Amino acid sequence: MTGHRLPRSGARGQPRSAGRRHRVAVLITDGFIPFELGIPHRILGTARTQDSHEPLYEVITCTTREARLVRSDSDVSVLVDHGPDVIESADTVVVPAVAERGPAFTSGVVAPDMASALGRIRPGTRIVSICTGAFQLAGMGLLDDRPATTHWHYTDLMRELHPRVRIDPDVLYVDDGDMLTSAGVAAGVDLCLHLVRRDHGPAVARDVARRTVVPPHRDGGQAQYIQRPVPDARGPGTAATRAWILRRLDRPPTLAEMAAHAAMSVRTFTRRFREETGESPGQWLIRERVDAARQYLEDTDLAVERIAARCGFGTAQSLRAHMQAALDVTPTQYRRTFRTVA
Structure with a gap:
């Protein structure tokens, strides 16, 4: 697992029209989320050449129909001066997130005005989505048989509506070339900084990150941001046993002990456990131990060795290996990012 997935060999390449700045069209429609709209303007729009400080991108907001007032998901509306014709001359088209509404989230079908706008994209144009903007691309079939990601909360819905998309719920972004x-x-933000780094090198990306007051590169993926519910001990099946295990992570039970607690045979327990959680008992136990370690790293100053013992890993080396495998970050990196400051 990595925090990002880079393009296949030979899939790079920066689309650019000769004689002008790289043109970025940011396509929004009703229900857009203001924060996501601001990202390409703030990151790409502030990228400058290092010698003459000339803008490297021309970032233009457009909407799916003629120029109009476009309503966001909050109490903010934006008067957009450009219609979808801008897309026809764009080198990169960015589709930010839209609030969970409309056919893209219910049936996987793109609304007619969005479909018409996306249909104006020229062959060879680079296409970018932010967060749930991926549902618009998937609804057009643009992500079929390709790796992609979206907000972790919506990855199951993406799999349900678009089974051909190779969705990765763990990474911060996926670069599949165009x-x-x-x-x-x-x-x-991470993806747009990656675009700057890919197009113009790390020095320019670092300069943009410095002025935006964000790290030029974040460790890990979005798996480290996911919180999972605690099982209800009163629930059916293996729920009571899972709750029991969580109370004694420093002494992780064997599979036979788990089955005995649930009053089941090992075979029945294993089958029921996978049906209820989607994981084997061993996989679930490791994930829960990692989650417990995350909580200690966020809320305490305990040494990594003590956290490893409390979570049943035994040694700091074992904890580091499991956190690296699960989250692509070390305990130290995780604590640096999430440590609660009193």
Whole structure:
């Protein structure tokens, strides 16, 4: 698992029309989320050449129909001066998130005005989505048989509506050459910084990150931001046993002990457990131990060795290996990002 997925060999390449700045069309429609709209303007729009400080991108907001007032998902509306014709001359088209509404989220079908606008994209144009903007691309079939990501909360819905999309719920963004998708919300910042780094090198990307007061590169993926519910001990099946295990993570039980607690045979327990959680008992236990370690890293100053013992890993080396495998970050990196300051 990595925090981002880079393009296949030979899939790079920066679309650009000769004689002008790289033109970025940011396509919004009613229900857009203001934060995501601002990301390409703030990141791409402030990228400058290092010698003459000339803008490197021309970022233009457009909407799916003629110039009009476009309502966001909050009490903010934006008067957009450009209609979808801008897309026809764009080198990159960015589709930010839209609030969960409309056919893209209910039936996987793109609304007619959005479909018409996206249909104006020229062959070879780079296409980017931020957060749930990926549902618009998937609804057009643009992500079929390609790796992609979106906000972790919506990955199951993406799989249900678009089974051909190779969705990755763990990474911050996926770069598949001419098609790039980001995870939820602020992951759009990571993706746009990646675009600057890919197009113009790390020095320019670092300069944009410094002026935006964000890290030029974030460790890990969005798996580290997911919170999972605690099982209800009163629930049916294996729920009571799962709750029991969570109370004694420093002494993780064997599979036979788990089955005995649930008053089932090992075979029945294993089958029921997978039916209820989607994981084997061993996979679930490791994930829960990692989640417990995350909580200690966020809320306490305990040494990594003590956290490893409390969560049943035994050694700091074992904890580091499991966190690296699950979250693509070390305990130290995770604590640096999430440590609660009193």
